[in-house]
Amino acid sequence: MLKIYFNSANRSRLGKIKNVREGAWINISEAEHGDLERIADLTDLDLLDLQDALDMQELPRIERHKKSVMLFVRSPLERNGNNDFIHTASLTIIITDKYFITISAGRNSIVREIQKNSLSVDTSQRGKLLVHLLLKISQSFTHKVKEISYEVLSKKKDIEKIKTDDISELIKYEDILNQYISGLVPMRNIFETLVKGTYFQFYQEDQDLFDDMVISIRQSVDICEVTLKSIKSLRESYQIVFTNRLNKVIQFLTAFTIVMTVPTIIGSFYGMNVRLPLADSHYAFEYVILFSLLGIFMLSFFFYKKKWL
Numbered sequence: 001m002l003k004i005y006f007n008s009a010n011r012s013r014l015g016k017i018k019n020v021r022e023g024a025w026i027n028i029s030e031a032e033h034g035d036l037e038r039i040a041d042l043t044d045l046d047l048l049d050l051q052d053a054l055d056m057q058e059l060p061r062i063e064r065h066k067k068s069v070m071l072f073v074r075s076p077l078e079r080n081g082n083n084d085f086i087h088t089a090s091l092t093i094i095i096t097d098k099y100f101i102t103i104s105a106g107r108n109s110i111v112r113e114i115q116k117n118s119l120s121v122d123t124s125q126r127g128k129l130l131v132h133l134l135l136k137i138s139q140s141f142t143h144k145v146k147e148i149s150y151e152v153l154s155k156k157k158d159i160e161k162i163k164t165d166d167i168s169e170l171i172k173y174e175d176i177l178n179q180y181i182s183g184l185v186p187m188r189n190i191f192e193t194l195v196k197g198t199y200f201q202f203y204q205e206d207q208d209l210f211d212d213m214v215i216s217i218r219q220s221v222d223i224c225e226v227t228l229k230s231i232k233s234l235r236e237s238y239q240i241v242f243t244n245r246l247n248k249v250i251q252f253l254t255a256f257t258i259v260m261t262v263p264t265i266i267g268s269f270y271g272m273n274v275r276l277p278l279a280d281s282h283y284a285f286e287y288v289i290l291f292s293l294l295g296i297f298m299l300s301f302f303f304y305k306k307k308w309l
Helices: 033-043 047-054 109-116 126-154 164-195 204-269 284-305
Strands: 002-006 015-017 025-028 061-065 068-076 088-095 100-103
Touching (some): 025 033, 033 047, 033 100, 047 068, 047 088, 061 164, 088 109, 088 126, 100 126, 126 164, 126 204, 164 204, 204 284
Parallel strands (some): 025 100
Antiparallel strands (some): 002 025, 061 068, 068 088
């Protein structure tokens, strides 16, 4: 789906237009091969270079092609509770001398949010537009990482009441954070490269924003790594708790089995064809029951003292 937006310095809102014009922002969501062909015609870029924009697993990097610059970045996906295996989405940014182009294989929530909030940046100022877009991505990562960090910390409470679902959630958080790190680290390198002015010359205020973004990305990476260590520690604690629970169950079942064998052992003696005490007594059965209960009580008391029951 191709949409074209334009905003000039004397306008306060981002407007959608029908035809491509110089200084426009061209956004393609749920991109298809035909969309890439159109972009190739507009920008004089090789179609083969644009194919990577359709790859959902594309790693962040920056490339220069002729007079255009291509940035491949990743942004966090919304957590909808489903068991999805991909937690970040790829976003391709192409900056030419005429257009600002964004391409995503699916629907990108960051781009959608900017368009929904009617960004007031002049779309012909492609450097400033790039700064705002990358800033949104950086802020989104920071928010998501902190959100997961808080949720992991909450799992440390009532550790004795853990369930199997808690471990499943920790594994899911670990997978999300690992995907975040695999996107954040190369993006940090991209930001540091852009700060140097190798590809673009930015205004001083934009340069300051880039410095803040680099710091934000570094902090997000640090929080991810610390949270991953917390998850590992928490999983080890969970393992100890589950092992203790299992040991208690085994101890209980062992003690219960031993206790319940007492009546069987006593009764089996009186099933043999040999002379036994009380064999001729009319109260032999009652005595057997009494001795069995006494044996059960003594063993139960012993195991209770040993905290097996």
